[in-house]
Amino acid sequence: MDLNFSKEDIQFRDEVRDWLNNGGYPEHVKYKQDNDEALTRQDMVDFHKAVSAKGWMGYNWPVEYGGTGWTPTQLYIYNQEFGKAGCPPLLAFGVSMVGPVIYTFGNDEQKKRFLPDILEFNTWWCQGYSEPGSGSDLASLKTKAVRDGDHYIINGSKTWTTLAQSADWIFVLVRTESTGKKQEGISFILVDMKTPGIEVKPIITIDGEHEVNSVFFTDVKVPAENIIGEEGKGWTYAKFLLAHERFGIAAIGTSMRQLAKLKEVVSDLDNSELNKKVAEVELSISALELTELRLLSALENGGNPGAESSILKIKGTEIQQRLTEIFVEAAGEYALMYPGAHGYGSNDKPSGPEFAAASLSKYLNMRKTSIYGGSNEIQKNIISKFVLGV
């Protein structure tokens, strides 16, 4: 056994660090991220275009489709270094979700039409999965697509659609058949957000932010050529996509960066109770890091970690949440003066430590992590069924 990365992997890590530190990571995005300022749509596009220009957008794609063809270890290093540098998370919807579905199940025409724009970040994708009545029980979805000549007519609604307000395209799970098992009769279709009949309405979350939306479809006419694979086989593709979503879900690099900041904050306070809480979360990060490396090592040796990776989702999100909780505790009563989504308006910044303003908003925002991507309770069901066999 050996915990050290190979010479090649260390070279790769240095290359990633060099790019991040020496001009690759756009300065204006870095400044805002480091100072807890909100990013605009253009900032996100600039960041993704920069990654794309370096050739790193297809981080989990095979070389034949323009991907990097990286090993699991390289992917881990890339993700961790981006997290440690404080980068915004790369949007998963295009490159990590719909991309692999298209190159695995799509036809040549679809590959040619969609893949290059994903790699160059010319199209911003969003995900049409959840519905008002279908959360963890995704297969119960009701949005309907009815074939009409060479088109489908879509009616229904999707919800919790992240950044739909910025998106150019949406991939949608629709019901094309209502009889039989609920998993059957689901299809996977790509829809241009500019199609008439689509309406996006913001959902404001408890941190005051507009990140998610409701998306309503009223007689939306979509060319039949936009369906992926076979009609009625969408559930297979949907599950395949969720497996790809696991990339970086533990967010260890990001948590390490937050931990380092938290330690600075807490060291000034001389509070042994807080110190202990920080030590506990540091211990959890160390345990999770090694767990991810163990899964990685098994993967590189031809194993299939499968349901064990649900541990990464559960513990990774618990750690992210825990860090924000301790920040809020460290801010003490200054956490009360909450700036909201639009800052303090014409007022001066309140007194109190610098980190206090952002602490509560991050805390509230991070509540989502144990809910999305298959809630942590669903992850426990998965482990229970596939690992414990009960």
Next chain:
Amino acid sequence: MNLNYSEEQTMLREQIQKFCETEYDFYKREDVVKSDNDFDENVWALFAEQGWLSMPFSEESGGFGFGPIELSVLFEEFGKALVIEPYLSTVVLSGTLLDKSNFSGKADVIQSICEGSMHVSLAYAEAAKSYEYNSPSCSLSSDMKLNGTKTLVLNGSNAAKVIVTCMKDDLLTLVIVDTNSEGVSQNSFKTIDGQSCSEITFENVSLSADSIISSGDEASTLLKDALNLATLCVGAEAVGCMTSCYLKTVEYTKGRDQFDQPISNFQVLQHRMVDMFIESELAKSLLFKAMLEVDVDSEEKYKHVSALKAHVGKSGKLSAQDAVQLHGGMGVSDEMMIGHYLKKMISIDALFGNADHHLALFSK
């Protein structure tokens, strides 16, 4: 990076597993625990025969030169079977300390340990000293008289020799003492996990100059490293216990019918078992880090053992408590094995610094 066990390491595990499954029955173990014997002499002889008692010693000392990975494999399997034989005390604490020292008489002692013909204990703890082991009250005078009382000497009553920490001329000093020397007296106790320990008092025990193993900084390092390795070993043992706790609980709940169905159907129990599984996997991850760093030449080698010990002290105990809870009334029945994992976890947490102590060391 490679975090997979080698073929030899896997074979070693299979060999130990086979022994534990076929030769180390829990009810036989209970008979020994309840008898006047502290462990099974035949089992100890078998350990010697298999070469397990020689595992961690350098080849110059007649050992196999195996490292912390193999020791961890052994202790993980010992943890699953709740082995009571005093491997930790004789081989790890005493044997590896001697092996790393420049003590002139170490070859004979280590040879006897390997053969299984001698037990040695390390007397490092004193009452009212908590987890501070570097400034014992026990003293060695300039005319070489040893005085003081040591507590929690693991397997002390079976030891022919005991390594004692004491102060001589304001320096931490390690001496080796024959337990049949004049002035040595001891009280022996069973421990909660079915093992034994002693309180040993030394009253004007005369030592010769060649009973000094080491003193000063070298002695501190020898002691610290032996305790660190032993802490790694009980950490591995705890990982074995945690693995057994969730596996046995899953098995039990699948076979226990209530309300016309196996209780494993109930989601509230499923999620608790998943929590037990997750905690054992995290413990295993910390074990990997600790065993792979325990030989590095920096403070890191203590830090990651502390991480492991802090984790198993807290979550290992919780897992064992959950295992008892999910076994219902059977969980608190002494004749069932499951409750004995809880006793083991309590004893592991108490040894060499508990969870809080090691959490503080980890975050230093």
